[in-house]
Amino acid sequence: xxxxxxxxxxxxxxxxxxxxxxxxxxxxxxxxxxxxxxxxxxxxxxxxxxxxxxxxxxxxxxxxxxxxxxxxxxxxxxxxxxxxxxxxxxxxxxxxxxxxxxxxxxxxxxxxxxxxxxxxxxxxxxxxxxxxxxxxxxx
Amino acid sequence: xxxxxxxxxxxxxxxxxxxxxxxxxxxxxxxxxxxxxxxxxxxxxxxxxxxxxxxxxxxxxxxxxxxxxxxxxxxxxxxxxxxxxxxxxxxxxxxxxxxxxxxxxxxxxxxxxxxxxxxxxxxxxxxxxxxxxxxxxxx
Amino acid sequence: xxxxxxxxxxxxxxxxxxxxxxxxxxxxxxxxxxxxxxxxxxxxxxxxxxxxxxxxxxxxxxxxxxxxxxxxxxxxxxxxxxxxxxxxxxxxxxxxxxxxxxxxxxxxxxxxxxxxxxxxxxxxxxxxxxxxxxxxxxx
Amino acid sequence: xxxxxxxxxxxxxxxxxxxxxxxxxxxxxxxxxxxxxxxxxxxxxxxxxxxxxxxxxxxxxxxxxxxxxxxxxxxxxxxxxxxxxxxxxxxxxxxxxxxxxxxxxxxxxxxxxxxxxxxxxxxxxxxxxxxxxxxxxxx
Numbered sequence: 001x002x003x004x005x006x007x008x009x010x011x012x013x014x015x016x017x018x019x020x021x022x023x024x025x026x027x028x029x030x031x032x033x034x035x036x037x038x039x040x041x042x043x044x045x046x047x048x049x050x051x052x053x054x055x056x057x058x059x060x061x062x063x064x065x066x067x068x069x070x071x072x073x074x075x076x077x078x079x080x081x082x083x084x085x086x087x088x089x090x091x092x093x094x095x096x097x098x099x100x101x102x103x104x105x106x107x108x109x110x111x112x113x114x115x116x117x118x119x120x121x122x123x124x125x126x127x128x129x130x131x132x133x134x135x136x137x138x139x
Numbered sequence: 140x141x142x143x144x145x146x147x148x149x150x151x152x153x154x155x156x157x158x159x160x161x162x163x164x165x166x167x168x169x170x171x172x173x174x175x176x177x178x179x180x181x182x183x184x185x186x187x188x189x190x191x192x193x194x195x196x197x198x199x200x201x202x203x204x205x206x207x208x209x210x211x212x213x214x215x216x217x218x219x220x221x222x223x224x225x226x227x228x229x230x231x232x233x234x235x236x237x238x239x240x241x242x243x244x245x246x247x248x249x250x251x252x253x254x255x256x257x258x259x260x261x262x263x264x265x266x267x268x269x270x271x272x273x274x275x276x277x278x
Numbered sequence: 279x280x281x282x283x284x285x286x287x288x289x290x291x292x293x294x295x296x297x298x299x300x301x302x303x304x305x306x307x308x309x310x311x312x313x314x315x316x317x318x319x320x321x322x323x324x325x326x327x328x329x330x331x332x333x334x335x336x337x338x339x340x341x342x343x344x345x346x347x348x349x350x351x352x353x354x355x356x357x358x359x360x361x362x363x364x365x366x367x368x369x370x371x372x373x374x375x376x377x378x379x380x381x382x383x384x385x386x387x388x389x390x391x392x393x394x395x396x397x398x399x400x401x402x403x404x405x406x407x408x409x410x411x412x413x414x415x416x417x
Numbered sequence: 418x419x420x421x422x423x424x425x426x427x428x429x430x431x432x433x434x435x436x437x438x439x440x441x442x443x444x445x446x447x448x449x450x451x452x453x454x455x456x457x458x459x460x461x462x463x464x465x466x467x468x469x470x471x472x473x474x475x476x477x478x479x480x481x482x483x484x485x486x487x488x489x490x491x492x493x494x495x496x497x498x499x500x501x502x503x504x505x506x507x508x509x510x511x512x513x514x515x516x517x518x519x520x521x522x523x524x525x526x527x528x529x530x531x532x533x534x535x536x537x538x539x540x541x542x543x544x545x546x547x548x549x550x551x552x553x554x555x556x
Contacts (some may be wrong), residue, residue, distance in 0.1 A: 001168075001169045001172070001173075002169050002170075002173050002252060002253075002255070002256040002259075003169055003172035003173040003175075003176050003256075005252050006173050006176040006177050006180065006249045006252055006253055007176050009180060009248050009249040009252065010176070010179065010180045010183065010249070011180060011183050011184055011185075012183045025172065029140075029168050029172060030140045030141050030142055033140070033142035033164065033168060033208070033209075033212060034140075034141050034142040034145050036142075036209050036212045036213070037142050037145040037146050037149070037212050037213075038145050040149070040212065040213040040214060040215050040334070041145065041148060041149045041150060041214075041215075043215055043321065043326075043330055043333055043334070044149065044150050044151045044214070044215040044216075044330060045150055046150075046327075048321075048326050048327060048330075049324075049326060049327075052321055052322060052326075052493050052494050053493070053494035055321055055493075056318070056321070056491055056493045056494050056495070057494075057496060057499070059337075059487075059491065060487075060488050060491065060496070060499060060503075062209075063483075063484040063487050063488055064484055064488070064499075064503065066205065066480075066484065067480040067481055067483065067484035069172070070172075070175050070201075070476075070477075070480050071477050071480055071481070073172060073175045073176050073179065074175070074176075074179045074473055074476065074477065075179060075180075075183070076179050076182055076183045076469050076470070076472075076473045077183075077469050077470035077473050077474075078473070079474060079477070079509075079513040081509055081513065082474070082477060082481075082506075082509045082510050082512075082513045084509075085502075085505050085506040085508075085509035085510070086477075086481065086506045086509075086510070088502050088505070088506065089499075089502040089503045089505065089506035091502075092496075092498055092499045092501075092502035092503075093499050093502070093503070095499075096496040096498065096499045109148050110145045110148040110149070113141060113144050113145055113148065114141075114145055116141070117141040117142075179473070182460065182465075182469055182472055182473070183469060185466075187460075187465050187466060187469075188463075188465060188466075191354050191355050191460055191461060191465075192354070192355035194354075194460055195352055195354045195355050195356070195457070195460070196355075196357060196360070198348075198352065198476075199348075199349050199352065199357070199360060199364075202344075202345040202348050202349055203345055203349070203360075203364065205341075205345065206341040206342055206344065206345035209337075209338075209341050210338050210341055210342070213334055213337065213338065215330050215331070215333075215334045216330050216331035216334050216335075217334070218335060218338070218370075218374040220370055220374065221335070221338060221342075221367075221370045221371050221373075221374045223370075224363075224366050224367040224369075224370035224371070225338075225342060225367045225370075225371070227363050227366070227367065228360075228363040228364045228366065228367035230363075231357075231359055231360045231362075231363035231364075232360050232363070232364070234360075235357040235359065235360045279446075279447045279450070280447050280448075280451050280530060280531075280533070280534040280537075281447055281450035281451040281453075281454050281534075283530050284451050284454040284455050284458065284527045284530055284531055285454050287458060287526050287527040287530065288454070288457070288458045288461065288527070289458060289461050289462055289463075290461045303450065307418075307446050307450060308418045308419050308420055309419075311418070311420035311442065311446060311486070311487075311490060312418075312419050312420040312423050314420075314487050314490045314491070315420050315423040315424050315427070315490050315491075316423050318427065318490065318491045318492060318493050319423065319426060319427045319428060319492075319493075321493055322427065322428050322429045322492070322493040322494075323428055324428075340487075344483065347450070348450075348453050348479075351450060351453045351454050351457065352453070352454075352457045353457060353458075353461070354457050354458075354460055354461045355461075387426050388423045388426040388427070391419060391422050391423050391426065392423055394419070395419040395420075398419075
């Protein structure tokens with residue numbers, strides 16, 4: 001996607017590993033859109049009453065991924081404790097959404113696919129969090 | 140991206156052309172992230188005083204693309220007048236951001252690249268808007 | 279709210295009527311939060327299957343109000359056509375949400391209250407839009 | 418604000434103290450708008466080069482407050498670990514933004530006022546976090 005080129009052109013890039021940041025932003029964008037779509041698909045299902053928790057946690061996850069994706073995108077004068085806390089919140093949101101979607105994966109294919117992207121997004125947040133914590137300790 | 144699979148799995152999809160919707164969502168995601176990154180790169184430039192309008196319009200464009208991308212993602216029981224108005228607002232935001240970024244394209248490569256994605260996103264919004272208007276008149 | 283003080287302290291305020299802007303931002307914030315809460319209350323109702331359209335349009339309205347509230351908040355180097363288009367989109371989203379919530383007002387008090395704030399927010403968007411259009415023609 | 422009435426009308430409210438939730442949502446809305454306005458005022462100041470970190474952290478804080486405000490607003494089937502992590506991230510964002518705004522409070526009144534609302538928002542997040550942690554341990 002084009003945004004990756006723009007991130008590479010920043011005049012004062014952060015020292016955090018760039019590939020880990022790009023992966024994390026990419027998965028946050030995809031996960032936010034996937035959770036928005038899964039919440040919307042779920043609320044049109046005939047068993048919507050069983051999907052209340054899926055809808056709620058997908059909406060939460062979309063919010064967390066949207067905010068975290070933007071925070072990771074910014075490189076100017078970052079605050080590493082803030083970044084770490086945002087990544088932890090996003091990871092927790094992805095986990096909650098993945099676990100609930102997995103409970104419905106057998107009868108709703110969109111939940112199965114959504115659980116996968118939530119797991120993938122959680123992984124990239126956890127990876128970038130580990131790098132951020134090391135960097136924080138080096139400050 | 141994974142979200143496209145989830146959109147295809149909606150139990151009651153809208154009748155609007157699916158490829159046009161997927162293209163529009165994809166460009167909205169990329170444009171929102173690109174404008175967030177361009178505003179951030181611009182505010183770290185030494186000539187930031189000349190880039191106030193780029194920063195402001197990129198932030199506006201990121202907001203418009205984010206909201207419109209989510210509205211287009213939802214398929215349950217849509218309101219076509221709302222959809223058309225959101226696409227018009229997004230198109231206007233992309234145009235304003237593109238024109239301002241183009242003024243700085245010669246000396247800031249991130250502005251040149253950002254203007255391109257804004258133009259591309261505007262095009263997919265205009266295309267989906269045309270389809271939506273036809274559908275609205277058929278109702 | 280505190281944000282109003284900060285808006286008054288901008289070093290280069292826009293010429294658009296400040297009270298109309300403050301009213302619009304205030305209603306956008308309240309309407310976005312109200313629609314988020316009404317969508318959430320609706321999806322926990324036992325007749326959730328009848329509320330699919332309320333949920334969907336409240337989520338759309340929350341997105342439109344959030345983006346428009348931020349765009350109106352910014353005063354640096356605005357683009358009036360973009361501002362006008364955003365206000366029109368927000369007004370359309372508020373109208374769609376208000377009309378659908380009104381259909382359920384008799385049996386769901388949260389829908390009745392939500393319809394009222396959507397109507398109020400639409401009014402402040404329309405008022406600011408009228409001012410913006412006059413200003414645009416004077417440019 | 419009207420959204421508070423709607424939250425009180427939820428058919429299955431969460432057990433977490435309602436006043437603490439309402440205070441937190443209210444401050445998140447105000448802080449998100451205040452930080453959006455302070456970033457915008459800062460980028461129009463003649464000493465904008467000294468305010469790069471204010472702008473960046475205010476944008477981050479607006480994103481965190483926006484997401485957390487929506488997550489706290491929802492009452493359907495919550496995940497308390499996710500809620501706690503979101504409150505921690507918001508608290509960290511408010512702290513970073515408050516500390517940086519305080520460094521510029523003497524010469525920019527909007528930074529002084531913004532630091533106050535960031536501190537206030539952090540306090541309501543910390544209060545709700547303490548309640549959430551107790552509730553999590555009781556589960």
